[in-house]
Amino acid sequence: MEFHTDRGNESPQALKPDEIALSMEEAIIGGKLAPDTKLPPETVLARELGVSRSTLRDALRKLEVRGLIDRRRGRGTIVQGPAAHPHEVALTDGLGGTDAPLWQALEVRACVEPPVAALAADRASEVDLRHLARLEQRMSDTGLSPSQFAILDQLFHRTIAVYSHNPMLVSLLDRVTEIITVSRQSPYLTAARQQSSIKEHHAILAAILDHDPARASDAASHHIDSLRSRLVSH
Numbered sequence: 449m450e451f452h453t454d455r456g457n458e459s460p461q462a463l464k465p466d467e468i469a470l471s472m473e474e475a476i477i478g479g480k481l482a483p484d485t486k487l488p489p490e491t492v493l494a495r496e497l498g499v500s501r502s503t504l505r506d507a508l509r510k511l512e513v514r515g516l517i518d519r520r521r522g523r524g525t526i527v528q529g530p531a532a533h534p535h536e537v538a539l540t541d542g543l544g545g546t547d548a549p550l551w552q553a554l555e556v557r558a559c560v561e562p563p564v565a566a567l568a569a570d571r572a573s574e575v576d577l578r579h580l581a582r583l584e585q586r587m588s589d590t591g592l593s594p595s596q597f598a599i600l601d602q603l604f605h606r607t608i609a610v611y612s613h614n615p616m617l618v619s620l621l622d623r624v625t626e627i628i629t630v631s632r633q634s635p636y637l638t639a640a641r642q643q644s645s646i647k648e649h650h651a652i653l654a655a656i657l658d659h660d661p662a663r664a665s666d667a668a669s670h671h672i673d674s675l676r677s678r679l680v681s682h
Contacts, residue, residue, distance in 0.1 A: 463499050465506035470579050472507065476516050476527055477610055478603050487517070487525040510575070515615075550679065556624050558672045560617065561605065565652055565668035566661035567612035576611045577657055583607060584653045588646055597642050604649060608656070641678055648674060 475481045487493060494504040508525060511517045518526045572580070587600045602625055609618045648671040655664035 463497060463503070465503055465510060466575055466578075468497060468499065468504065468507035469510040470575060470582075472511060473514070473516060474579060474583075476511075477607055481527045483527055485527040487527065489524065551676075553624050554672065554676045554679065557621075558669065558676070560620060560624070561608075561672055562665040562668040564609050564612045564614075564617050564621065565656065565664040567614065567617075568608045569656045569659050569661040569664035571613050572611040572656060572659075580604070580607055580611065580653060580656065584649055587649060592642075594642070597645075601645060601649075608652070611656075644674060644678070645671075 472481070481487075488496070490501050490504055490508075494501045497504065508517065508519060512519055516528055518528050520526075568576075568580075583600065583604050587597065587604060592600070605625070606618065606621060609621045612618075648667070651667040652664060652671060655661075655667050
């Protein structure tokens with residue numbers, strides 16, 4: 449089981465609990481570690497990561513506090529992810545099937561994402577901010593294919609929702625994203641459109657990093673308006 453740590457050629461033994469937690473969180477949020485996945489025993493996982501068990505336990509405690517894993521004696525460590533509460537299911541079921549009109553999904557995003565960005569700006573921790581900044585940096589890689597960019601784009605917006613620390617908002621955004629993904633055509637993500645999205649994402653990130661909810665909301669609104677124009681004109 450491998451986790452991306454962005455440490456270059458630095459020795460794995462130098463990994464800190466925050467860095468391990470950050471990498472595992474990215475794997476959980478990005479779907480590489482699905483809910484109900486059982487992680488390897490601590491001795492095995494610590495050996496794979498090249499860290500001590502105490503360092504690993506510190507990292508796992510951070511993930512447990514954030515509700516991303518469940519650790520119980522006799523069961524081991526189970527991936528939780530943003531949990532599906534019955535109220536969340538009722539909320540997202542009301543959005544209908546993936547054949548919903550694209551304009552409806554975009555209107556929902558316009559209503560949801562600005563306040564979600566504002567909440568993230570208010571509630572995100574320093575670890576959250578580092579993770580979000582790393583995602584935004586990865587999206588600036590000019591070697592990304594349109595499909596790779598689209599995956600990171602979805603992960604960026606989902607991560608902002610996760611850092612609102614409201615699982616119901618995560619579920620709602622997941623449902624809307626599913627509709628938009630089905631509606632998109634591959635030619636949509638031209639190089640010029642990718643660059644526009646990168647600039648808009650940077651503005652959202654900058655506001656969240658500054659813990660400025662109003663600016664984060666405005667930046668998210670501008671991004672959705674621009675996205676709507678780009679999709680409609682396609």
